[in-house]
């Protein structure tokens with residue numbers, strides 16, 4: 001009788017067996033396709049605290065009832081970074097499990113927040129763009145609009161547009177124009193302002209005052225944050241799996257040894273949330289409003305340390321009044337007169353000072369006088 005576990009026999013069996021494939025290739029996506037993602041997730045206090053603890057998001061309003069109430073929440077809510085990461089994690093099986101990398105995301109918004117523990121998430125995505133990569137024949141570039149909804153009420157809690165490099169079944173000829181353009185770009189050297197201004201504190205007034213000072217001095221409000229977080233098995237493999245993110249990039253060292261990164265890499269949402277955690281530790285955050293123009297520039301792997309750099313772009317002190325006289329919020333107006341709205345650019349960088357993530361963020365920041 002054949003012993004299938006004999007190593008030689010088993011090696012031959014493996015050679016002859018078909019693989020039941022997971023995930024979709026570039027050719028499987030058509031613009032306009034709508035995909036309802038089967039995995040769902042109940043947003044729990046444990047999942048929320050695990051994410052926030054490991055990414056150094058220690059804002060007390062998300063941990064303690066009294067601090068939550070002082071910020072106008074019923075109880076410590078689900079953190080917007082965890083909500084974003086969970087909304088994306090659920091989609092990976094259908095959209096990007098085949099491989100390829102998370103390149104960027106924009107228009108990240110939270111129309112239904114605050115969200116509390118116990119909410120069940122139902123997620124759907126629409127293919128909004130499919131493009132040929134001019135530099136990488138084995139990949140195409142796909143963008144999706146994703147919406148994470150409250151499974152019970154249908155209310156949209158988190159939505160965004162995301163772009164990944166996705167493997168093709170068949171490589172295509174590329175014209176190399178992207179790579180050539182990058183090589184041709186003339187390098188006149190960096191064009192940085194002479195003076196960098198650092199806000200004195202983390203309140204809205206500190207950011208507004210620093211911007212005024214920078215305007216007078218033809219300077220930029222730009223500074224780095226001291227904390228760093230070295231990537232380990234928890235941040236690289238455990239946190240994405242806890243969001244049901246099945247991307248092999250984060251947990252299959254065997255397959256990834258033969259990939260552009262050569263190793264497993266940190267989930268983009270972990271890198272970004274860690275850098276945002278560093279930035280938030282130096283400010284008095286009131287509410288997160290949204291994120292745009294997010295890009296992942298290079299890989300982060302076990303042993304790399306994630307640091308953060310912040311540029312303050314705008315500060316707006318206005319609160320919109322509705323016709324009934326009650327407060328409403330829009331992009332540049334705060335939801336409460338206790339806060340003003342600030343737009344930041346955050347850059348995550350590694351121990352070699354290489355940018356690994358960048359994006360703009362709009363947040364309501366508490367007023368000292370509020």
Ligand SMILES: C/C(=C\C(=O)SCCNC(=O)CCNC(=O)[C@H](O)C(C)(C)COP(=O)(O)OP(=O)(O)OC[C@H]1O[C@@H](n2cnc3c(N)ncnc32)[C@H](O)[C@@H]1OP(=O)(O)O)C(=O)O
Pocket residue numbers: 092096097099100101102103104105132133134135136141163164165177178179247249260265266267268269294295296297298299300
């Ligand atoms: C979730 C999830 C997976 C992850 O979280 S993976 C971890 C996060 N992502 C990364 O670590 C990727 C970091 N990026 C890189 O290391 C490099 O970008 C990469 C993937 C090696 C490619 O480098 P290249 O130097 O070959 O090329 P480019 O960076 O110029 O990009 C290749 C083409 O993509 C286009 N592109 C780049 N960013 C965007 C964007 N935000 N939106 C649209 N298109 C973008 C770029 O223009 C290039 O196009 P060509 O036509 O010139 O090829 C999960 O699995 O879901």
